Amino acid sequence: MSDPDSPFDLGAGMAGLSTEVIDGTEAETSALNARPAPQNAPLKLVKGGASQPLRHESGVLHVSGTAAYIDDLPEPKGLLHLAPGLSTKASARILSMDLEAVRAAPGIVLVLTADDIPGHNDVSPVGKHDEPLLATDTVSYYGQMIFAVVAETRAQARAAVRLAKIIYEDLPAVLDVAQARAAGGELVWRSLTLSRGDAPAALPKAPRRVSGSLSVGGQEHFYLEGQAAMAMPGEDGEMRVWSSTQHPTETQLMVTHVLDCPGALVTVEVRRMGGGFGGKETQANGPACLTALAASITGRAAKLRLDRDDDMTITGKRHDFVIDYDVGFDDEGRIHAVDMVLAARCGWSADLSGPVTDRALFHADNAYYYPDVRLRSEPLKTNTQSNTAYRGFGGPQGIVGAERLIEEIAYATGLDPLDVRLRNAYESGTTRDLTPYHMNVEDSIAADLMKTLAEDCDYRKRREDIRAFNAKSRFIRRGIALTPVKFGIAFTATHYNQAGALVHIYTDGSVQVNHGGCEMGQGLHTKMVQIVMREFALEADRVRITATNTGKVPNTSATAASSGADLNGMAVLDAVTKIKDRLIMFAAEHWSVTEKEIAFTPDGVKAGDTLIPFPDLIKAAYFARISLSSNGFYKTPKIHWNPDTGRGRPFLYFAYGAACSEVAVDTLTGEMQIERVDILHDAGQSLNPAIDIGQVEGAFVQGAGWLTTEELVWDAAGRLRTHAPSTYKIPGCSDRPRIFNVRLLENAPNREDSIFRSKAVGEPPFVHGLSVLHAISDALASLNHYRTCPRLDAPATPETILRCADRLRKTAEAHAAPGTA
Structure with missing residues (x-):
């Protein structure tokens, strides 16, 4: 018979899925929303242009089944x-x-x-x-x-x-990190060290000190379309x-x-x-x-489409890591020193393991300042698939390490983990704003985001209620955690931070856009269309995006590192601006007005008091032999990086966010349900709030799946046993949070000169899934009365949860035994 009070009672129904964008009124008192905007923001936007929730340019094709993929193309x-x-x-x-x-x-x-x-x-x-x-x-x-x-x-x-x-x-054959280390630790790439101060000397001097190790699993990409x-x-x-x-x-x-x-x-x-x-x-x-x-x-x-089993067997995954850490801190929970080694199973060849393990180091601080720090990578060669890029590109693994430090300190001191996070957050403009790679964090809003979200979702009261519930519940334990993300945006390979575009206007006034970025469902093409719409004041049906083609835009960078919109958007804007400048010059001369009197509006182009339909202007410009085509180019400014010294500015800016997750764990079966999730995410001045919210939602679910249900297993012969949907579990609809609130931060345009002051939103929200892992850990900690850090490894599958629960129960029993301190 079902228990009406159990979170696992399917008859209780599901709470509604909720998403919203902050409208700027509820949060007016927040320091986040009081920040002054740059001089050229906010922008005046035309109907349907950038910063509007325009539908995905291929959305109808997707849902109707008419969007063409490689295997759908007519066969020659x-x-x-x-x-x-x-x-x-x-x-x-x-x-x-x-x-x-x-x-x-x-x-x-x-x-x-x-x-x-x-x-x-x-x-x-x-x-x-x-x-x-x-x-x-x-x-x-x-x-x-x-x-x-x-x-x-x-x-x-x-x-x-x-x-x-x-x-x-x-x-x-060497199959995992332990075997690789035992065999001498052959590397596929050079090891990188990031350091500031003297961590080995500072650690013994810290009032308190904890060391340990954690493992975090890999992840199959599981794209719907195979290679x-x-x-x-x-x-x-x-x-x-x-x-x-x-x-x-x-x-x-x-x-x-x-x-x-x-x-x-x-x-x-x-x-x-x-x-x-x-x-x-x-x-x-x-x-x-x-x-x-x-x-x-x-x-x-000739054509090749890999079978799903072959695809998963052949291709690389997200790198799984073993992270060894040593952290010194005080009774107030403030970090004094950190020493961390991040070892990765890289596979049989280098692929992108060097840059991936580098980025893991770049994010091993997450949103926290480490006074003395040493971070080292260990990209180990193994006889497994050559692991490769995956959303976050090593950053999430580094952040897992950072958040374990916070958790260790919280349990050692008895403090709320949120308070430990707030006390160690970067403080821009002070001596606590320098990263381990010696880049100043000029725009840290992590602490403000955490405070705002904690108040909005009533974190403190819910945490008290959860502890009261756990004190009376025998088997079902609840947990809650609020975690931040600070994610650097740019390719760490500096030369990749460039993009090109090609824009044509035809004599009927329609526009064709091509750029070097690739559409994989994330809405990149839609945002590029919106940039053209905004600049020329056109409707969506007048702008056409075409296939990415090396014959149109050469020497392009990968659509990766969350830089697709940043790089290609600026390149498209550059191309459009060149054409627009020509049209303005022509129109001013043709209609005998100054260039300042030319304005592109939804009703047409104004030349003083004269209103010219956009197609008429284009036709007139064509007959006047004005070029209606242009290429565009952009390279990211300010960035530089020297891997030999471990210093530089590898990122143009940081994207921020915070997530609060509440879970229920059945300690008899290891089953876990995400009860509620609240996310506040910083997308700058969003290019398309609807698409960006979708990216945040999807990234969270994918991140939570990585840390809970998705487990890669190799046997002793090196065979991948989780090579099909029957053996590899990605999150399903029933795994989504019962209550899911996602909000974008308003009135916080990017301080850097990005495309319309937006911020990248592809990879950063993936990290929000980490709040689920820590909420599970919080639930399990109740089994030993919150006295010890559960040290929960990922993925937190039911088996892993049960093993951790058993260990914590035994620890609790040892504490309760007569004569035990």
């Missing part, structure tokens, strides 16, 4: 299909490879091996040349591509790969590739390396991806190169 005549042949060993030498049965199978046109590559058998994105497209003498992880079958149909290709006969000689590519050969060696990639320029470069041809012969195009989350920044290169290789050799179009 004679299209060939590929399937990869994968290693069944984690570390081995290839003694022999018999592919005759594969070649003789029905429908097989070609079997590709490394010997068929005319150029370089290498797809390393960082130039280490440690990542062959197809393995040759050795294999380095279970699932590595060794050969590829090219067939008339996909079914024939998939059937034929199973006929290969490969004989291996096993070699020692896919199609290539079509052209004349004189031309190759056109359609790829589900976040980095068309890098994919183009890899194809040229494999085919040994100039970049001008290869064009890569992507209209949209069915999700990416970082998993298509480098991992898309292999499928694209294989299809281009097959097309080049056969002279026929």
Whole structure:
């Protein structure tokens, strides 16, 4: 019989899902909303332009099923299909490879091996040349591509790969951080140290000190559209590739390396991806190169769409970390010194593990000032998938470390963790504003955000009520936590902080926009359309975004690091401004007014007292031979970084936010329910509040999933056992918070000159999921009367929760035993 008071009673129903944008009236007394805006903000916006909740430009296509992805494109005549042949060993030498049965199978046109590559058998994105497209003498992880079958149909290709006969000689395999360290700790990239002061000397002098270790798991990207590519050969060696990639320029470069041809012969195009989350920044290169290789050799179009199991087996994940920490502090909960080592399972090749582990260090302070600090990375080589970019790019793992320090201090001192967070927050304009990489935090609002959210969601009273509930509840325990995020925005590889765009106005007044960013559902294209709408005062149906194409905008950066809108938005604005300046000059001369008297309005273009419909102005400009097309370019200012010294300004600005989560935990089963979540997030002057709120909601759920339900498991042979939806659990609809309140901070435009003073919103809100992990920890701490830090590792699956609960109960029993202090 169901318990009406139990949070797990399904008959009780679900509370409504609630989202809102602060309207500027409720929070007028907050210091956050009292900050003066920059001189050029707030902007006067036209109807439907930037900062308006315009619907997603492909939204109707998405819900109607007519949005075209790689596998939906019309198939050219004679299209060939590929399937990869994968290693069944984690570390081995290839003694022999018999592919005759594969070649003789029905429908097989070609079997590709490394010997068929005319150029370089290498797809390393960082130039280490440690990542062959197809393995040759050795294999380095279970699932590595060794050969590829090219067939008339996909079914024939998939059937034929199973006929290969490969004989291996096993070699020692290193599968996790512990094994890597025991084997000598071979690195895939150099270790980085960030330091300020003298942490080793300061730690023994601190009034109190705690050391420990935590592990945080990896995460599968689980994009809805798997890795896919199609290539079509052209004349004189031309190759056109359609790829589900976040980095068309890098994919183009890899194809040229494999085919040994100039970049001008290869064009890569992507209209949209069915999700990416970082998993298509480098991992898309292999499928694209294989299809281009097959097309080049056969002279026929070729396509590869990975099966979900193969996709998960082949591709890299979020890096899992082991974080060793030592923190000195005082009775008031103030941090004196921090020493932390962040070790990551990186996989068999470098991929992006260097930059990922670097960024983990950059965020190992989160929103907190460490007076003396030393942070060290340990990017370890293992015989597993080469881990890669994932939303947050190492930042969330570093923040997990920072928040564990806060939790340790709170339990050691008996303080509310929120008070410990507030006492250690950065204070801009004081001596407590310098990061471990020696960048000043000029705009810290983390403490104000936490205070505002705590008051808005009644955190203090709810915490008291929860403790009272736990004192009477035998099995169901509740917990609450409020955590902040400070997230740096920019590529730490400085040269990536650039973007290009191309804008055309046609003689009917319609506008076409192209830029170097890629759409993967996040609404980037919609925001680019809004920028054009705002500047020319046009409606959405007059502006058309086109597929990202290396033949239109070259040498682009990956759509990653939350910089898509920042970089490409400014490039689009630059292109539009060039055309607009020409039109203003022409209109002023043509209608005999000053340039200041020209205004673009929703009703048309005003030239003094004359109102000209926008299409008429464009037609007149065309006949006057005024250029109606322009490219645009932008590079991020101020940033610099020296990895040799561990100092610089790697970020243009920081995005902030705070989240409060309340959970209920069944200590008999380990089951957990997120009861309520309140989020206050800083998106600057949002380009599109509706899209940004959606990004915050989705990022939170994805972050909570990483830390609770999503678990990657390898067996002793190095096989990924969680390689399908049947064995890998992403959050479902029933896992969402019962009450979900999301608000965007108002009247807080970006202090830096970003696109219309907005802030990036892709990665920072992912960190809000961390509040769930700490709420679970708070619930479990009640089992030992809040006397000890639960030291809950992630993901906090039911099994992990039960193990932690058992340990805490035993500790409580030991405390209660006669003669126990």
